[in-house]
Amino acid sequence: MSLLKALERARALRPLDLALAHSLRRLDPDTPDVVLAAAALASLAVAEGHAGFDPAEPQRLVDAPIAWPGVETWREALEASRWVARPERDDAESAPDAPLVFEHGLVYLRRYREYERRLAEGLRRIGHAPPQHGAAGEAGAMSPTGSDTPVPEALATLFHQLFPDATSGDDAQSRAAAAALHHSLLLVTGGPGTGKTTTITRMLVLLAAQAREAGAPPPRIALAAPTGRAAERMAESVRHAVQALTALRVDADLCARLPTTGTTLHRLLGTIPDKPVFRHHADNPLPFDVVVVDEASMIDLPLMAKLVEAVPDGARLVLLGDPDQLPSVEAGDVLAGILRAAEASATAAPFPARHIHLTRGWRQSAALDLAPLAAAVREGDADTTLSLLRGGQLSGVQFHEGEADPLQAHREHLLAHWTALAEASDPADALARAGRLRILTAVREGPQGARGLNARIEGMLLQTGLAASRRGAGPASTASRYFHGRLLLISENSYRHRLFNGDIGICLRDDGGTLMAWFPGDDPRNPRPFHPAALPAHDSAFAMTVHKAQGSEFDEVWLVLPERDNRVLSRELVYTGMTRARTALHLIGHQVVLETALRRLTARWSGSGARLGRENGHRN
Numbered sequence: 245m246s247l248l249k250a251l252e253r254a255r256a257l258r259p260l261d262l263a264l265a266h267s268l269r270r271l272d273p274d275t276p277d278v279v280l281a282a283a284a285l286a287s288l289a290v291a292e293g294h295a296g297f298d299p300a301e302p303q304r305l306v307d308a309p310i311a312w313p314g315v316e317t318w319r320e321a322l323e324a325s326r327w328v329a330r331p332e333r334d335d336a337e338s339a340p341d342a343p344l345v346f347e348h349g350l351v352y353l354r355r356y357r358e359y360e361r362r363l364a365e366g367l368r369r370i371g372h373a374p375p376q377h378g379a380a381g382e383a384g385a386m387s388p389t390g391s392d393t394p395v396p397e398a399l400a401t402l403f404h405q406l407f408p409d410a411t412s413g414d415d416a417q418s419r420a421a422a423a424a425l426h427h428s429l430l431l432v433t434g435g436p437g438t439g440k441t442t443t444i445t446r447m448l449v450l451l452a453a454q455a456r457e458a459g460a461p462p463p464r465i466a467l468a469a470p471t472g473r474a475a476e477r478m479a480e481s482v483r484h485a486v487q488a489l490t491a492l493r494v495d496a497d498l499c500a501r502l503p504t505t506g507t508t509l510h511r512l513l514g515t516i517p518d519k520p521v522f523r524h525h526a527d528n529p530l531p532f533d534v535v536v537v538d539e540a541s542m543i544d545l546p547l548m549a550k551l552v553e554a555v556p557d558g559a560r561l562v563l564l565g566d567p568d569q570l571p572s573v574e575a576g577d578v579l580a581g582i583l584r585a586a587e588a589s590a591t592a593a594p595f596p597a598r599h600i601h602l603t604r605g606w607r608q609s610a611a612l613d614l615a616p617l618a619a620a621v622r623e624g625d626a627d628t629t630l631s632l633l634r635g636g637q638l639s640g641v642q643f644h645e646g647e648a649d650p651l652q653a654h655r656e657h658l659l660a661h662w663t664a665l666a667e668a669s670d671p672a673d674a675l676a677r678a679g680r681l682r683i684l685t686a687v688r689e690g691p692q693g694a695r696g697l698n699a700r701i702e703g704m705l706l707q708t709g710l711a712a713s714r715r716g717a718g719p720a721s722t723a724s725r726y727f728h729g730r731l732l733l734i735s736e737n738s739y740r741h742r743l744f745n746g747d748i749g750i751c752l753r754d755d756g757g758t759l760m761a762w763f764p765g766d767d768p769r770n771p772r773p774f775h776p777a778a779l780p781a782h783d784s785a786f787a788m789t790v791h792k793a794q795g796s797e798f799d800e801v802w803l804v805l806p807e808r809d810n811r812v813l814s815r816e817l818v819y820t821g822m823t824r825a826r827t828a829l830h831l832i833g834h835q836v837v838l839e840t841a842l843r844r845l846t847a848r849w850s851g852s853g854a855r856l857g858r859e860n861g862h863r864n
């Protein structure tokens with residue numbers, strides 16, 4: 245049987261993947277079977293979060309009993325095929341008439357290979373440009389900072405005011421800020437609460453001072469993140485950090501130059517309705533001198549390529565993120581590739597980025613002692629993870645071992661939270677209350693999946709009479725999909741509504757009995773109402789997948805693992821789910837499932853590391 249047929253039989257391919265293979269065969273009936281299969285698998289690989297398909301490890305993409313050809317068979321067929329381009333250099337555009345590219349050992353759909361190439365080119369362009377008012381080329385005296393990066397004498401007083409610990413030599417926060425004076429491309433990574441936003445705020449004050457010293461206008465700064473919620477959280481953290489600086493008597497005029505609001509990447513780049521291109525690109529770059537992007541691990545390859553291309557010459561790009569979190573669902577793991585290239589170039593220096601990793605946790609929560617657990621999960625250390633969970637010594641952490649259904653043993657506690665939503669005084673209050681507790685799941689389908697849990701929760705709420713609102717809604721009916729207190733999760737981007745995948749809202753009935761869905765606006769005190777029937781695609785949000793919760797935090801998180809192992813379970817998923825909790829974490833699951841999850845890393849196939857660092861090998 246042909247490989248394509250075998251894949252089809254095994255139901256391994258999506259209709260879209262098959263359609264690509266079939267259209268190549270239609271255009272050239274002599275196309276070898278392995279090339280057709282490679283095209284379909286390259287298409288499937290993108291859907292699974294890879295940039296391309298690695299014929300050396302096909303079983304990582306399809307776990308069905310397939311008689312896979314050897315690597316040499318793939319290679320020979322691919323190299324001989326008219327459909328497959330093999331560019332001489334990995335920084336040269338690939339031939340537009342070949343839909344596939346074979347490079348760095350990966351079979352790419354041409355479009356994704358081009359995104360990788362454009363991303364690498366854009367990052368090099370940004371990194372190699374001397375930064376505006378850069379310290380590097382300055383003739384003025386330099387002041388040592390205790391690290392390898394000195395700051396100009398004129399900024400030294402401010403620098404030490406901002407970073408009192410700088411002279412100790414091992415203060416990564418001050419090293420990151422000092423590096424920003426010299427480098428246009430800066431990567432600042434670290435887990436939750438390691439001070440990424442605090443550091444960036446102080447760095448921006450330094451950049452404002454640097455511009456003032458040079459007699460230049462204040463830098464135009466953009467704060468952005470992949471989701472609206474993440475952008476909002478970032479702006480809030482920046483506002484807090486600025487307040488703290490005022491208390492340190494840092495020049496108020498400099499602090500006033502920092503932005504107080506954040507935006508989504510889509511809004512920053514400027515979407516055009518019904519078009520896949522943005523308003524800002526290489527020929528119409530962003531009107532900013534410094535672009536700071538938080539939650540960079542969530543950005544997929546196409547979006548990162550478009551962002552980087554829109555950054556103007558001479559501007560700074562600062563990427564913040566936690567590399568231990570789940571990569572983006574779409575073709576991703578871009579941050580991992582960039583970080584690997586930056587690390588490799590610390591010695592070889594072909595890739596002009598500076599990477600600072602922050603490790604010290606600063607967020608002191610008396611209620612939740614998550615750090616040791618997060619560290620053990622990040623290391624994949626199942627023994628320590630289990631003994632910490634079972635020991636019960638970590639404040640705010642509870643392990644409900646062997647349980648599978650949060651709605652059985654903890655029904656009263658959970659229902660009390662959801663019924664309280666309906667008691668909120670106004671929509672802003674209801675949305676604030678909604679963030680106090682969330683069930684997070686690994687999967688969408690199945691008994692421990694978000695979809696099934698939501699359906700059961702809705703049933704319970706309707707039964708308890710919640711839907712029959714005190715505000716005269718009439719009797720509850722299971723037929724009414726929208727009820728007072730229903731939490732909603734938007735599942736597609738709608739620029740017309742300014743509602744984005746991952747946005748969370750709540751249905752509330754007003755005193756007149758009209759039910760509207762309320763979503764956060766630019767000002768958290770002023771949510772925006774929508775008629776439920778007019779909303780873009782959405783689900784309930786009492787329970788949601790960890791993937792959808794990326795970039796958000798909740799006071800109390802109930803993380804529910806499936807009863808049996810599932811391919812989506814990974815170390816990063818457990819880490820990301822746990823670290824969404826602010827004051828309490830409840831973990832529901834079985835030992836074996838947790839152990840298996842911690843052993844699995846979501847490595848993605850990507851050529852970015854190799855392309856950026858010109859290193860050998862192709863995996864991030």
Ligand SMILES: Nc1ncnc2c1ncn2[C@@H]1O[C@H](COP(=O)(O)OP(=O)(O)OP(=O)(O)O)[C@@H](O)[C@H]1O
Pocket residue numbers: 417434435436437438439440441442443481606607608
């Ligand atoms: N150098 C420091 N000295 C004192 N407090 C600090 C310092 N750095 C950070 N913090 C405090 O630690 C907390 C977390 O900092 P911050 O929000 O900057 O971390 P983050 O890495 O951006 O977190 P997240 O990834 O969760 O957004 C804040 O309350 C901040 O005030």
